[in-house]
Amino acid sequence: MTSMQILDAGAAGAMADAVADVAGSSAVHAAQAGLHSLSGHTVTHGDVRIAVATCGSGPAIVLLPSLGRDVEDFFPIAPLLAARGYRVVMPSPRGMGDSTGPLTGITLHDFANDIAAVIAHEGSRPALVAGHAFGNWVARNTAIDHPDRVAGVAVLAAAHKDFPRELRAHIDGAMDVSLARDLRLAHLRAAFFSAGGDPSPWLDGWYPDVARAQRAASAATPVAGWWTAGSVPVLDVQAANDPFAPASGAHLLREELGGDRVTVRVVGPAGHALLPDQPAAVAEALADFADRILPKNP
Template sequence: MPLPATTAKVIHPGPTTLAYFDEGSGPALVLLPSVGRGPADFDQLTRLLVAQGLRIIRPLPRGIGASQGPMQGLTLHDLAADVAAVIEAEDLAPVAVAGHAFGNFVARTLATDRPELVRGVALVAASTGKTPDGGSPFDPEVLRSVYACGDLSLPRAQRLEHLQHAFFAPGHDPSAWLEGWHPQTKAMQREAETATPVDDFFACGSAPILDLQAAQDTVAPRHLAQFLRQSLGERVTIQVIDNAGHALVPEQPEQVCQALAVWVKRLH
């Protein structure tokens, strides 16, 4: 069952206009989407979490809907500041923040830059950002698929192949993600990620971390599954969801909901 039609709230910090959805009541959780994608990816998850007694805040990244502002020359620090503005506008601090895929980099940057705003960080199908020797954690062919699947100029069949390769576990239908891509936002986020040293956000401040992993994730591979905990210690809790790839949320929404709901309530 889809969510009822919801009107986004809008704020105007600095040169930007930021929109966000605010649903439910109870302990709050801020959800940040994957690269080039918006809060609609969390519609089903939001409905499930609201039913669990949580308040869900879903900011729209710049370039999506009413969220508008400079789109070039940005870093992850700028994108984290956008989320901080939403948290402050709703007087939520400290609040739990969950970042899916690319969103995990924004969540970790927020926890680093503004630790007073963050109660805990959930990393949902999240790349570590680097390997133990400081290199890139990404398989080049998988990364190529991450960006090609949102290339609306490519044929549908080719995009489906890239979606299957990068985001969905074997046997799962990737067609739900043929829509919902925002190329201008994706390009902005890719530039911001490239412009931000991994060590700026790697430690995730000092917040407790739920590392919610997908067992068939090709973007965040299993050989790095213990790296964050080995690096950051006992404040990292690992939970693995089977039969899911990098998309995770549309693949196993009930399991993601249960993990996040238990974690948020424990934080409170």
Template sequence: MVSTGDGPIEVRLRGEGPLVVMLPSMGRGAGDFELLAADVAAAGYRVACPEPRGLGASAVPDREETLSTLASDVAAVISELGGGPAVLVGHAYGNRIARMTATEHPDLVESLVLLACGGFIPVTEEMGVAMRTIFDTRNPPNVRLDAVARAFFAPGNDASVWAGGWYGSLARHQEQATVNTPVGDWWAGGTAPMLAVQPADDRLAVPANAEALVQAVGDRVEVVVIPNAGHALLPEQPEAVAETVIAWLDRRRAEARA
């Protein structure tokens, strides 16, 4: 548990070594990183997965939420765990929080890994409808699962692994933070080096987002495309994601030692 002025944050910890903090997708919890966190910890890193506020024992604060306030929570976690600097791994919505943290707390961030990064190219109306369908618990389970498959998974991949784990109140809370924060405040990720892991079949954070990031920051970002994966990415291609992330971490650690 990490104590903050806005209430405690529950953090799942495993492994020893340089600190890696993982931030999950919109409306979802730290459990999404179970496999990746285990692989990264086994590779010699200390992995911290904070539960978003409102899940587990992470308290919901009485405050006007922005990406800046969410970034302050990440900064509090890093400071509690030794001050970093940490590598931040943000999946989907988590990449926005990661980039805001790097912008406002650069001394705490070594680099960023952006899994399925979006936020610049607006989602289509079809995908907007799918997202609303997923979070509306009045819809039958099969209807919601069909929306999960269309929005989050590449054709032919098993969406049933993400049939659950959707938290509408958390998603609304996070969406308000997005509305309250201009894209330009976080898009460039401060001055941190970045790895953008782009799912080839992403329909929510389409590849044009990664292309726009390259145009904005140049060679400060490296892009790796993962085939046969949609926005969910983590349950679709766990081995490819782990291999890509660990290669980045190992390279950054080797460069720091040189």
């Protein structure tokens, strides 16, 4: 079934109400309260060790962070998803936190193997794998390489194939801690945040060395081999003000992969960072999609 819906901040209010009993009526307060229920474990396969943060119970939604960033970006939405009846699984990429593993001579398929091992640790049921920006490339590879582990893929603020390459300079500037604070904020505004958004929280949380390894792995992995995400259902959560994916191309992924596979949700106002701008709207889109594809009583 094909669908396309635009969510603004007000439209996500129902999601905040769903967790009002956790900590008042604010989704932010609810998210903060929900963090107290986070737990962690590690998953090892071969010479790779992946640290995993989790909360909630039910079918698994696996959240993969953006280039050079760790799973803390998902903490505002994790308890909201848990409140909808899902187990939220957040694996830290190799080289971040307590996750370790080779970062040279690898491809996106290696990152996908890490995620498949994490899903296998959760049990026999396939998961919804959601990737933010760079993370969606890993999510799609996981669906291709391990179709038995993936029930669906959600791409969050996914860049178009032909996104303006000059935006990479803004990514590099945003994560360069040697630059002046004001200059880094300017880079963040140019690449990641919509007008009125607060980029200051994203001054922290960067792993430049890992970002370089992730870029190298991407360059070593032909796009044609993973772009389709196999044959699973796909949720395309678009940020309404994303320079990596202008609104003029909102139809592209659905047309390319097929209207029977792709559901589009446009969230705004929001830039490429998406999660800090609209946590409740993103959580609502993911939970609604998961309700369709993840049986809670198999």
